[in-house]
Amino acid sequence: MIIEAYDQVGQYRQGTLKNHSAADIARILGFESNCQDDPNKVKYSWGFKADGEHCGIWDYYQSYKRNSFSTYGPREVFEQLFGKENVE
DSSP states (O other), X not given: OOEEEOSOOOSXXXXXXXXXXXXXXXXXXXXXXXXXXXXXXXXXXXXXXXXXXXXXXXXXXXXXGGTEEEEESOHHHHHHHHOGGGBX
16 A cells, blocks of 8 residues: 555544554654644544545544544555444
């Protein structure tokens, strides 16, 4: 799978990524949080394309402290990157 940074995180939450820290996500994607978001609601926000599919990961109201992140994009992408057991 080819992962490339993209400057948009996603329009709305489609799923949840759990059991991974922000550092884990950065290591797996290959880059640090790269999108600007509302600093009152979001600390970490990644936008990327996986084999051309627009995807995003972000925390919401400090959900990163529980290793829980919102996702945008095809579920299969997140399952392949982070493991089926970590995607809802």
